Amino acid sequence: MSLEKATDTIKERVGDDAGLGATLKFDMGDAGVIFIDGKATPNTVSNDNNDADCTVGLALDDLNAMLAGDLAPTNAFMSGKLKVEGDMGVAMKLQSLM
Template sequence: MDLQECTAAIRAKVGDDSGLNALLKFDCGSDGVVFVNALEVPNTVSNDNLDAGCTVTLALADLSALLSGELNPVNGFMMGKLKVAGDMSVAMRLQKVV
């Protein structure tokens, strides 16, 4: 998946009210970012590079694998494929959404 397809997939998974109650960013480096504003209802998903309470840094290919179910979030974290900065509790709640 490219960044736009990943953004659309995250938007579909997040829905109008994900229950995350946080600002979250998937940072794919030079490939771009996916920003989730789950503080407001309806939740919004964009490619704006804004500050977030939790940032998950990973390669675009790993984000695609995460969204398709090929990569388990916990295994990805343990293998170093994704790094979490900021509020770890948001990342833990993210498992229910992704």
């Protein structure tokens, strides 16, 4: 799945209000970023590399596996495939989007 497809999938799941109440960024290195503004009304999703309350670093393949339901965010974190910087509480709310 491409960055564009992953972004579209996240946009669908976030909808108008994902309940994050914060900003979150998926940083996939050279593959790009997906930025969720959960403070905006309605929530927005973009590929802008903005500062975020929580940044989740992972490979695009691992994000795609999480979106497909093949990789649980908790398992990705415990196995080192997912790294969290910033507000861990925001990252915990991520489970509901996946």
